[in-house]
Amino acid sequence: MLKMYRDGRPRQTPCPFALDSFVLDAYGDVYYCLSERKIGNCLAFGTTCGVSQTHKVSNSAPVSAIYYDLENLAFREELTRSACLQCNSGCFVNVGIKKDLKKYLLFLASPARERDMATGR
Numbered sequence: 001m002l003k004m005y006r007d008g009r010p011r012q013t014p015c016p017f018a019l020d021s022f023v024l025d026a027y028g029d030v031y032y033c034l035s036e037r038k039i040g041n042c043l044a045f046g047t048t049c050g051v052s053q054t055h056k057v058s059n060s061a062p063v064s065a066i067y068y069d070l071e072n073l074a075f076r077e078e079l080t081r082s083a084c085l086q087c088n089s090g091c092f093v094n095v096g097i098k099k100d101l102k103k104y105l106l107f108l109a110s111p112a113r114e115r116d117m118a119t120g121r
Contacts, residue, residue: 010085012110018080022067030066032076036083039075040066 023031028043
């Protein structure tokens with residue numbers, strides 16, 4: 001985090017929401033990340049749940065239809081290339097570490113590697 005703030009480096013700790021997770025709140029709103037806008041709602045308030053005829057996600061749709069909607073996937077891709085790189089949130093980072101353990105171990109080893117290079121080891 002220090003290098004992120006001090007040197008403007010991108011986030012190095014893994015985030016499960018950038019990989020394959022989502023947030024579902026008590027109101028049925030679905031988010032790729034709680035820090036960003038909702039991508040849909042899965043509760044049907046007296047209407048039929050589903051994807052509309054134009055293959056757009058309706059106001060009320062199954063989570064899978066919301067999650068895999070092409071516009072939402074494009075939004076998620078943009079998030080991982082922009083907002084995610086500067087995100088300092090530690091929510092669910094333990095889940096992200098489990099999903100991307102190799103990257104996290106390399107992250108942990110990097111300060112030691114930098115010290116070794118500075119001391120000529």
